[in-house]
Amino acid sequence: MSRLYGDPIEVWVRDGQPVRFVWRDRLYVVRQILDHWVVAREWWKTSATDPGERRFWRVEAQSGTYELRYDTATDAWLMLRAWD
Structure with missing residues (x-):
């Protein structure tokens, strides 16, 4: 079972x-890195200097599986989802 979060990390x-x-x-x-993908933000929300990508990683850590997101526009990481 997974849970959604959205917490800064x-x-x-x-x-x-x-x-x-x-x-x-x-x-x-x-x-272990289980998966990695990149999603480009909508073109109208980007600038010439920052394409505004969101980079996602599904990782395995010592106590479970986690989905992390890095937003290039804000230079911020979020915990999106955790699996038991």
């Missing part, structure tokens, strides 16, 4: 991929 990245993150004051170490 702090993420450490290596070679463009998340390697660990803090969510609700707990550190999670990414064991």
Whole structure:
């Protein structure tokens, strides 16, 4: 069963991929990247200097599977979904 969140998180990245993150004051170490995809924002919401991509990762960490999102326009990470 999965749960939706949308909580801001702090993420450490290596070679463009998340390697660990803090969510609700707990550190999670990414064991495996399960999936990665990129969604371009609507053209009318972008600028010439920032295409406004949203980058998604589904990762496995020590206590479950998580879906993380990075928004290039805001330079912010979110915890989108967690599976038990």
